[in-house]
Amino acid sequence: MKYIQSSKNPVVKQWKKLLTKKERDLTRTYIIEGFHLVEEALKQEDTVLELILVEGIDLPQKWTVDSVSVTMVSDEVGKILADTETSQGIFAICRQREDEHDPDQAGTFMLLDGLQDPGNIGTIIRTADAAGIDMVVLGKGTVDPYNPKVLRSAQGSHFHIPIVRKELSETITALKERSIPVYGTALENGVEYTSISPQSSYALIVGNEGNGMSKELLKETDRNLYIPIYGKSESLNVAIAAGILLYHFKNGQ
Secondary structure, three states, rough: OOOOOOOOHHHHHHHHHOOOHHHHHHHOOOOOOOHHHHHHHOOOOOOOOEEEEOOOOOOOOOOOOOOEEEEEEEEHHHHHOOOOOOOOOOOEOOOOHHHHHHHHHHHHHEEEOOOOHHHHHHHHHHHHHHHHOEEEEEOOOOHHHOHHHHHHHHHHHHHHEEEEEEEEHHHHHHHHHHHOOEEEOOOOOEEEHHHHOOOOOOEEEEEEEEEEOOOOHHOOOEEEEEEEOOOOOOOHHHHHHHHHHHHHHOOOO
């Protein structure tokens, strides 16, 4: 097992860069933190490239890590890598696997248009996973799915459900060619979601937290849905709205 003590070590500096989108995109890798996320990543073959342990932290005996490189680091290095207030002292470098996912093999889709809150994105990915969605597609302007806050909010669902970044207009065109209905979310010219029968194949789009879906995309959908508000709140949180709609459609499967 290798040991790195100094936070000035070039390897540590490279790991630290993975907290930035630029470096994640360049290397097609990302860093995760915490026992739960690392355990979920290890269940996926060829995903974990390296494990990083702060000295004094032990790997659970049930984990199989024979094929993974493990590096022990000092507490100083652990603090440099941590993106949480109270780090558990375990990290993993993982390989992005977006290119391995074929949209033509999927029948249900969750599309995200310009979402900016990492917590919302992670929660939607986690909810889509729980609802049995086949694929999550992140459109232009949506925060990077490998952002540390997105990863934490998704609670390991990145390793259960295909997540890709793709132009949504292009995605909608491809879905329509397969006769998969595409539903947007909007009050204007929308219909109450309960008026649409649950079904086994569909795509659902939710938009930016403040501005909603882009007008261009709203014109490309088959129908646009809204969830009625019965109290005095002006709107629902986008992740909550996505959950309501996903489970409505799930009833038809």
